[in-house]
Amino acid sequence: MAEKKISKAYRDEFYPPIPTKMTKYWRTNLIYQFFKFVKLNFKIMRMVVKGHS
Amino acid sequence: MKIVILGAGISGHTAAAFLKRKLGRHHEVTVISPSQYYQWIPSNIWVGVGKMSVDQVRFKLSKVYDRWGIIFKQAKAMTIHPEGDQEIKTGFVTIEYTSDGDSGKQERVPYDFLVNATGPKLNFAATPGLGPDKNSLSVCSCDHAIHTWEELQKSIALMKAGKKQRFLIGTGHPKATCQGAAFEYALNLAFEFKQRKLDHLADITWISNEYEVGDFGMGGAFIKRGGYITSTKVFTESVLAEHNIRWIKRAGITNVEPGIAQYELLDGTSSFVEFDFAMLIPAFAGQGLKAFSITEEDITSRLFAPSGFMLVDADYTPKPFEEWSIRDWPEKYQNPAFPNIYATGIAFAPPHSISKPMKSPNGTEIFPSPPRTGMPSGVIGKVVAQNISEIIQKGGSGHKHLANMGKMGAACIVSAGYSMTKGLGATMTVSPIVPDWEKYPEWGRDINATVGEIGVAGHWIKLFLHYMFLHKAKGYPFWWLLPE
Numbered sequence: 200m201a202e203k204k205i206s207k208a209y210r211d212e213f214y215p216p217i218p219t220k221m222t223k224y225w226r227t228n229l230i231y232q233f234f235k236f237v238k239l240n241f242k243i244m245r246m247v248v249k250g251h252s
Numbered sequence: 253m254k255i256v257i258l259g260a261g262i263s264g265h266t267a268a269a270f271l272k273r274k275l276g277r278h279h280e281v282t283v284i285s286p287s288q289y290y291q292w293i294p295s296n297i298w299v300g301v302g303k304m305s306v307d308q309v310r311f312k313l314s315k316v317y318d319r320w321g322i323i324f325k326q327a328k329a330m331t332i333h334p335e336g337d338q339e340i341k342t343g344f345v346t347i348e349y350t351s352d353g354d355s356g357k358q359e360r361v362p363y364d365f366l367v368n369a370t371g372p373k374l375n376f377a378a379t380p381g382l383g384p385d386k387n388s389l390s391v392c393s394c395d396h397a398i399h400t401w402e403e404l405q406k407s408i409a410l411m412k413a414g415k416k417q418r419f420l421i422g423t424g425h426p427k428a429t430c431q432g433a434a435f436e437y438a439l440n441l442a443f444e445f446k447q448r449k450l451d452h453l454a455d456i457t458w459i460s461n462e463y464e465v466g467d468f469g470m471g472g473a474f475i476k477r478g479g480y481i482t483s484t485k486v487f488t489e490s491v492l493a494e495h496n497i498r499w500i501k502r503a504g505i506t507n508v509e510p511g512i513a514q515y516e517l518l519d520g521t522s523s524f525v526e527f528d529f530a531m532l533i534p535a536f537a538g539q540g541l542k543a544f545s546i547t548e549e550d551i552t553s554r555l556f557a558p559s560g561f562m563l564v565d566a567d568y569t570p571k572p573f574e575e576w577s578i579r580d581w582p583e584k585y586q587n588p589a590f591p592n593i594y595a596t597g598i599a600f601a602p603p604h605s606i607s608k609p610m611k612s613p614n615g616t617e618i619f620p621s622p623p624r625t626g627m628p629s630g631v632i633g634k635v636v637a638q639n640i641s642e643i644i645q646k647g648g649s650g651h652k653h654l655a656n657m658g659k660m661g662a663a664c665i666v667s668a669g670y671s672m673t674k675g676l677g678a679t680m681t682v683s684p685i686v687p688d689w690e691k692y693p694e695w696g697r698d699i700n701a702t703v704g705e706i707g708v709a710g711h712w713i714k715l716f717l718h719y720m721f722l723h724k725a726k727g728y729p730f731w732w733l734l735p736e
């Protein structure tokens with residue numbers, strides 16, 4: 200394991216933020232995601248309506 | 253009046269649908285397109301990983317056009333004659349049929365209004381060795397995507413037999429665009445390998461001409477997230493790192509040989525990367541239509557830019573990046589030389605890129621060309637249809653409906669895995685598409701309208717949009733209420 204970590208260090212892919220277990224959990228929590236679905240659709244629709252003249 | 257539309261993609265099909273709906277039986281709407289199918293191109297990503305069949309992403313145009321009363325000619329446009337000739341007094345287009353039986357037959361199709369919605373020519377030839385007939389794969393059309401899926405199955409079989417496979421995904425030309433589609437494909441590959449528990453045998457590399465990953469040909473974007481205003485560079489690098497995808501940025505692929513892609517970096521150095529499977533997006537160009545005057549003089553340069561895309565009401569004066577403005581971008585999509593000719597979707601010539609132009613010390617331009625995604629392509633098609641029908645019905649030359657990419661927003665859902673419960677999609681919205689540095693001096697865009705979220709909800713939205721847009725394109729009940 201330590202070997203794998205050292206092989207990654209100082210490479211580009213070593214630095215970006217990586218999601219925690221909790222973040223990953225919420226991404227596929229169906230109830231939470233259902234609300235996200237509604238919210239994101241609303242945001243997209245608002246933009247679509249604004250984009251048409 | 254006769255309105256002729258060249259191309260039945262997202263933009264041309266939308267324009268045809270609204271023109272017919274507005275003009276009814278009293279005017280003739282003709283669509284000319286070389287394929288008998290309409291295809292919902294964004295879902296080709298899923299065809300390329302075996303999650304959808306070709307028939308799920310396309311349908312026969314004649315069924316819809318027969319119902320709507322639109323004349324459909326399965327042919328490709330070759331030349332435009334805006335002034336007509338001795339016989340035909342209006343403008344006309346020469347076309348060559350591609351349908352079985354009529355293949356090769358030529359015809360002259362007169363018009364009062366012409367809409368050029370011919371999209372991009374997939375210019376594989378601009379990169380030696382690139383393309384499905386040569387050394388790399390593509391998902392830019394459903395035929396390419398199905399071929400890519402066949403090749404992917406071979407790699408999966410080798411991985412199942414314990415053999416490591418190297419995947420190279422990204423842009424196949426120093427000035428290619430459509431990074432979003434390639435990025436989606438890379439993420440879908442990573443997801444599929446994980447689902448099959450083969451991820452330890454997959455070595456995926458993202459290669460791109462972007463200055464920073466997450467540029468996506470629109471100069472990147474900024475998102476409010478976790479108490480910070482974060483660049484899409486961070487967002488994209490995070491997604492790549494999470495999926496164990498390495499990246500090579502500022503790279504212009506110059507040559508593809510079997511198993512090897514050579515590239516030049518913006519710092520002028522050259523290198524190569526080896527692969528077992530490469531899906532690389534080609535450069536885009538216009539379709540190469542020619543135009544002739546009434547005296548048969550070649551007037552192509554009055555209608556088209558050297559790239560082959562059609563000139564419209566944009567400001568094409570060359571200017572440095574620092575002087576670019578949203579006013580450079582067109583709003584009517586009307587050709588300045590011939591006001592009854594319009595170009596919509598990818599077919600119009602943009603005034604310049606959106607990403608900052610960059611050149612290597614060797615003089616190679618390495619930066620993304622401007623993307624014109626589905627939403628603006630559809631909106632532009634509709635706006636042009638509305639203006640033409642109002643000019644026909646009410647007279648005058650007014651263009652009440654405008655669509656400037658520096659004023660309109662766009663939503664883009666980046667698929668990152670196809671599954672109703674475990675799938676992922678990154679929902680991204682930006683407003684406007686072309687940064688407006690005068691209105692939004694800090695970030696170029698409305699930070700409150702910019703969204704970047706990852707979750708299964710993104711996958712549901714992408715899937716929902718697939719069915720919604722096909723419903724709309726097929727002209728099923730209330731199609732006109734659905735947005736572009």
Ligand SMILES: Cc1cc2nc3c(=O)[nH]c(=O)nc-3n(C[C@H](O)[C@H](O)[C@H](O)COP(=O)(O)OP(=O)(O)OC[C@H]3O[C@@H](n4cnc5c(N)ncnc54)[C@H](O)[C@@H]3O)c2cc1C
Nearest residue numbers: 259260261262263293294329370371433597598624625626
């Ligand atoms: C793999 C992939 C995934 C994508 N995913 C997304 C996404 O998720 N979201 C998004 O917003 N956008 C996406 N895009 C971009 C989107 O597909 C394009 O913006 C859109 O297709 C452009 O529409 P268009 O009508 O201008 O061109 P096209 O859809 O390419 O249509 C051009 C039409 O012109 C026809 N034609 C070509 N030559 C001639 C000729 N000589 N005469 C007559 N007709 C001709 C073609 O057959 C076709 O019917 C994706 C693109 C790709 C390649």
